[in-house]
Amino acid sequence: MKYRVWFGEVEDGEVRLSDDLVKSFMRVGNDVSGKELPFNVFDLGVKVFGSPERYYSELRKTAIEVARLKAEKELKREDRYAIMLLKALDEIDESINLLENKLADVREVKESEVTEEMEEEIRRMKTLRRRIEGEIEAVMEKVAPNLSSILGGVIAARLLEKVGSLQRLASLPASTIQILGAEKSLYKAMARMRKGKPAKIPKHGVIFQHPFIRTLPKNKRGKMARFMAAKLAIAARIDHFTGELNDELVLEVRRKYEELVRG
Amino acid sequence: MSAKKKTQEIGKSQKILHNVYLIEKGEKQILATKSRYGSHYGEKKFGEFREWIPSRSKLAAMLLRGYRIDIRPDWKVLYLGAASGTTVSHLADIVEKGVIYAVEYSAKPFTKLIELAEERRNIIPLLEDASKPQRYSGIVEKVDFIYQDIAQKNQVEIFLDNIRMFLKKGGEGLIMVKARSIDSTAEPPEVFEGVLKKLSRRVKVVASDTLEYHRDHIFVHVWG
């Protein structure tokens, strides 16, 4: 059995030292499924490097270099990844819908082996859909923990999708965030107003999907949307600049909701 | 302000762990670690001490609650959920002759952890997912202490998996449990009971209690 360690490979207790520590450090995973390795990396490493001091000094140097490389790569990509996944989710929803309609049409005429296959296909697509959704939740919790804690990963990703990146979202005022996704009705309203006609400015876009807004009586939704958007603007900035979760934000949003439900 | 004035600010101090002190400051008592290094997260420095802020660090909140784990200066530590290194920075003051493998999976706070690792000698930063310990099995050695603060639904399972793979025989574990992460609808005491039950099936639960400054959290100290 061969094992990978950060400084090389181990087979039958023999160490093959890597000639590129950064590289070997980067692909160090072992498929040991929850079991410990049959040796302690440190003990082997000390033999290889000569002393604990040398071992730790090499380990630290390599770890920091790898950490920088990986972090830089992730920072560039992760919000894009969430956005692309969301687009895929929308596509798959549309496909499922379409196929379901077709299936119903076909079935009305005749049951057959083919209708069963279509059904099977739909089931497969739904499984994939769940996988994608789960991945969006997981990625968003990393990239934007505060936005996700307030909105849930999928709606939070939808906000990102509307503006293209977390950086962009973090630069927007609350009033804009509040109506992201309602641009069409906003433009319509503005066009009407330019012509001197009465018009309603939309109160919420994407965030309307959130139960805290949707489940409120109509006359309170605007208030909730404004409050939530203010918290989301703060959340987006924290997510962009430090990426650390602040539990208070989601609590404040919940409190506001409960207050509006009651009063 | 003169240097004299500065030293006068600090009153009596009491050592509670290696490099960890309770210091009287006016009316209040503050927790601090003795440190050669500067401020990392906006905490104050008093001479050779760095204030350890309990609202920012659950480990500090636990110590201030009066519970002690005798963390030794030469301990090797696996820290899961290191974020930007707030608690790690103080732990690094304590295990000054040991090492901390600091695992965090979110790149943004992690960049600040890298800075900390560059400043100190005893921190190995790992941008990894704690729920996939096999990914860092060729890096992390057997450790004396596993600390976990990740606020995840399956945080107990993740903790136990890491214990199985990396904790020395007779080693210690400390997990900070957030009720709302595990189950957002159940009452916290109910959640905690479930957690303790799950833990005691696999490790010895030594103590557990709530934490001030961190609502609906408990710490659980275990022996592997």
Ligand SMILES: C[S@@+](CC[C@H](N)C(=O)[O-])C[C@H]1O[C@@H](n2cnc3c(N)ncnc32)[C@H](O)[C@@H]1O
């Ligand atoms: C409450 S914060 C930790 C604060 C830190 N322990 C301190 O006191 O300075 C939780 C951290 O765990 C991280 N986290 C959550 N799940 C994780 C996982 N599966 N693997 C690694 N890190 C994780 C989050 O990204 C977040 O930074």
